[in-house]
Amino acid sequence: MTTGDDRPVLVLVAEHEPAVAELQRRYLAREGLEVELERDPARAPGTCARLRPDAVVLDLSTAARPAELYRRVTEAARPAPVVVLVPTPEPAARGIGDVRVTRPFAPRVLVAAVLAALRGDTAAPPAEPLRAGGLAVDPVTRTARVGDRPLALTSTEYDLLEHLIGHPGRVFTREQLLAAAWSAGAGSGSRTVDVHVAQLRAKLGTGNPIRTVRGVGYVLDA
Template sequence: MSATARARGLVLVVEDEPAIADVIRLNLVNAGYGVHVENSGDTALDAVRRFKPAAIILDVGLPGIDGVEICRRLRAAEDWTPVLFVTARDDEVDRVVGLELGADDYVTKPFSPRELVARVTGVLRRVNGTPDAAPRTLGGLTVDTTQRRVFHGDQELTLTATEFDLLAYLIRRPGRVVTREQLLSEVWGYSAVAGTRTVDVHIAQLRAKLGAASPIRTVRGVGYSAE
């Protein structure tokens, strides 16, 4: 059942367990979001096309097409709607695969509904936040925070919302070493209890997309810097 999108935008929840879906829906509605729920992967892609959600909460273990494949198909179609994976499996491999596919965040069951809502809010705040007045440049990269676009020379690069925010955060602080814990707090909006491996996976994906133009340097035992 679809709900009229509220001021904070519509969130598509794809979850096959009705009790969990209902808890997520109630907490999102209480936070001011519109919500549409689908209970299978087979109907999720059509719902994305119909509702054009601001964000997607996507269970990994869905009947039919699973959450990983849904995310893969969205990114292959150049749809970069923020995706937050939810899974019952607390497996590092699953988490890494999800992030490598272009997911913006990842939580495991059981989870705090308030934390999940906070993570949705954090992603959307970054996407819709107040941009810098002028593009930032470093080496051959230009980061336009007004339009959330990245260029290497004349070539535009496609990044997820989180990859963009990581790059923008580092490029605003050229030469400064930033710890993984700082990145989790400032970019994701939550503490290091979530695990700094998330940062490393996103940095690896970001470097792969930037290629030789990547300004990101690893400072062993500390974190990262852009130079």
Template sequence: MSGSRGLVVVVEDDAPIADVERLYLVDAGFTVHVSRDGLDGLAAIRSFAPVAAVVDVGLPGIDGVELCRRLRAEDDWTPIVFATARDSEVDRVLGIELGGDDYVTKPFSARELAARVGALVRRSQLGQRATVLELGGLRLDTRARTVATPDGPVALTATEFDLLAFLVSSPGQVFGRAQLLAAVWGAADYRGTRTVDVHVAQLRGKLGPHLDLRTVRGVGYAAGAP
């Protein structure tokens, strides 16, 4: 029977870890499809259009980063949580820059992973009625989760969109990095503020001159003029 919260694709070659992830995600209300290698996982995400995917970085076939890169190149923005044994900021930042939405570092709590996936899915499904936010040349539709600029639409990851919408919804207000972590990621105690900086850099790279996003030195960020 299908879980009421939708399907999650787990791409993990370690069978015991995959089984634990599946059990906790099912307990959280999701249906789960498990793939054992990167190519099979890529095909599953393309075929099933899941509400989210949990992707190990070190996979046979193609690794998790390449899987994510191929999806984003196809304009597929399925929310992705990376699971990685590479406990270095370089690997975490690389995953984010290539379109990942969140990450957990092994060994991790399967309960925490399920909570992260749940939070990511909730954010990506927010907006039961159309809400349009505008700032300068940007136009955000929070129901359709689209961003338009005078040059045309721009594709964002789920987390990039959430961060942008949060800032644009309070134009001129300065938010500290810890505030943004708590508001957008749902917690501020398990990752460094570098995560926020990387996502801001990604937004600036994608939206260019259409994004009026100020850096307030020693404090954080604000969208629009003070």
């Protein structure tokens, strides 16, 4: 995704949890967005002034004065939209921001909110369930089911399945799946992908739609 002058769209993610920040970076990057991380949301106003991002994701869950921090960030980032992440329950952050995502959140919900903010929408539509035959994956609740049978998936198995079903018919190498479903620096190799795909297939049961493409990787058939 690029701006009118053909430079990449830059999103600043101000998030206090490193693992959550990396998850946001990974999912936003899949949409072609350039992402910069600010580990201390309190420093976000200064980072906005320096980077001039096209959109900001602002974590307000640890802010002592969330309304004040939001005001300073919106002023520093203007005219860039600011998507706020608020805790559950959210009394201190209630009513702050036009585009809000409540923690904990599914990565696709955040992506939908950021893309909506970049379009100028004041509310992001909920992500629709992804389907392939009798398999359904819900990005909002991070759950999956085959027919009426819920699947008990690990977080990595869910991320792997969501990535595959989100791109039906596309063949992914093991390296591409590692980048999509494992955090940077996890130290995982191609054998790890094979093991998780095998576990996922076992849970999907007879007729699972994940197919091996010999010499390449895996694909989920729609």
